[in-house]
Amino acid sequence: MKYSWQSEQTEQKKCDRVLILVLAIIIVTGLVILYSTSAYNGEIKFQDTFYYLKKQVFATLLGIMGMWCIANIDYHIWKKWAVPGYLLSILLGVLVMLFGEEYNGSKRWLSFGPFSFQPSEFAKVAVILFLTYIILRNAEKMWKFSTVCKIVISVLPIVGLVGASNLSTAVIILGIAVILVFVASPKYGQFAWMVCLGCAFMGIFLAMESYRLERLQIWQHPEKYEKGYQTLQGLYAIGSGGLFGRGLGSSIQKLGFVPEAQNDMIFSIICEEMGLIGAVFVMLLFFILIWRFFIIASHAPDLEGALIASGAMAHMMIQVILNIAVVTNTIPNTGITLPFISYGGTSVMFLLFEMGLVLNVSCLVK
Known part of the structure; x- marks a missing residue:
């Protein structure tokens, strides 16, 4: 394309x-x-x-x-809200860690009276708009491996916050980032390095908590x-x-x-x-x-x-x-x-x- x-x-x-x-x-x-x-x-x-x-x-x-x-609503208008939306998703992720409601051993919800809200679902949409904004700002430099790495690294804060209690959603967010960068990049060979880095990151992430390794055995x-x-x-x-x-x-x-x-x-x-x-x-x-x-x-x-x-x-x-x-x-x-x-x-x-x-x-x- x-x-x-x-x-x-x-x-x-x-x-x-x-x-x-x-x-x-x-x-x-x-x-x-x-x-x-x-x-x-x-x-x-x-x-x-x-x-x-x-x-x-x-x-x-x-x-x-x-x-x-x-x-x-014309989708171009969301560029103005991309960064605030992403920062809000990070803030909500921190609030979940501090005040989140635990269910089946995982903190994933924030409660507001009778209503409960799962911030990680908001984070998925926020990340799509944020990455779109960042890629547009770096469109002419997408051929550089350093630019690709910077864009992927920019979503690691929300990946880490969400992944602390919801590994699957963290994988989805990281996957969205990789695919969007792949779509925008004119060079595809550099993604072999990204796959290696991604595997290394996931290996370290899994090893940080014993229950994650236990899931592999189960x-x-x-x-x-x-x-x-x-x-x-x-x-x-x-x-x-x-x-x-x-x-x-x-x-x-x-x-x-x-x-x-x-x-x-x-x-x-x-x-x-x-x-x-x-x-x-x-x-x-x-x-x-x-x-x-x-x-x-x-x-x-x-x-x-x-x-x-x-x-x-x-x-x-x-x-x-x-x-x-x-x-x-x-x-x-x-x-x-x-x-x-x-x-x-x-x-x-x-x-x-x-x-x-x-x-x-x-x-x-x-």
């Missing part, structure tokens, strides 16, 4: 209809799957089978309203560890689904066998209830969504639009791959949600805000 470094005259067009249609199907499918998966836990914990669904629908509606507003032999219970139950759910599944709402593993099935492990329940056919259908929806991001990035009117769409593509692609890889025990368990399908109000809201940015880019063509 080649882009002019200068913005060109653009004409207003309708937003990408395929993206809107696929996104709508994913949202509706996700809500149906979430209700099927969470009804039992909602009844047991809150005496309300619709407990999780109602909260998710509320967050989704807020997200859709925000997406519509953002889609009608991944290799989940049957030998108590903490491998969730992984094993998820694999049982996948295996019992067969080709066509047990039927929507008929999962056995969601009845307390897979802990918090509506969160990170929801893909295993999809496999159990809808079988291989249903799992492939869900993956196909995400594939089409990511493909539309690529098309929008390829036809963006300028580098800024291309980077925003590429950042959203990187975010979606990495998060979907990580979630499915974790559920199938292809990689160690890192606690990552499936976009638009797993339960999480903060996640779905900021994902939809991000979709608003991409839709606005799609409205402007050469």
Whole structure:
């Protein structure tokens, strides 16, 4: 993909209809799957089978309203807010470390009265806009390895803050940075060095905490560890689904066998209830969504639009791959949600805000 470094005259067009249609199907499918998966836990914990669904629908509606507003705002305006937004994400990360609410052994939430907020979800969007701004300022020097390193290093503070309690999100942020730099750089050979540096960084990061190394052992032999219970139950759910599944709402593993099935492990329940056919259908929806991001990035009117769409593509692609890889025990368990399908109000809201940015880019063509 080649882009002019200068913005060109653009004409207003309708937003990408395929993206809107696929996104709508994913949202509706996700809500149906979430209700099927969470009804039992909602009844047991809150005496309300619709407990999780109602909260998710509320967050989704807020997200859709925000997406519509953002889609009608010229994306060039966000350059002014890129640095303040990034600094705010760092501040929120510090507040999580100091005052964060702990859940399942991890500090990831800030609470404001009855509302809770996961700053790491905001950080993903903030990093996309911040990196876009930094790359635009250094567009003529992107061929230098030193420039590439400086840009990646600029996001390490938020990577470190988020990674202290949420390794998977830190990996996503770092992945977004690498992909955006790759898109903007005219020289690709230097990325071999970046991969080596990234592997070294991850090795040091994993060695800093013993529980991270323990996850590697659990991944290799989940049957030998108590903490491998969730992984094993998820694999049982996948295996019992067969080709066509047990039927929507008929999962056995969601009845307390897979802990918090509506969160990170929801893909295993999809496999159990809808079988291989249903799992492939869900993956196909995400594939089409990511493909539309690529098309929008390829036809963006300028580098800024291309980077925003590429950042959203990187975010979606990495998060979907990580979630499915974790559920199938292809990689160690890192606690990552499936976009638009797993339960999480903060996640779905900021994902939809991000979709608003991409839709606005799609409205402007050469």
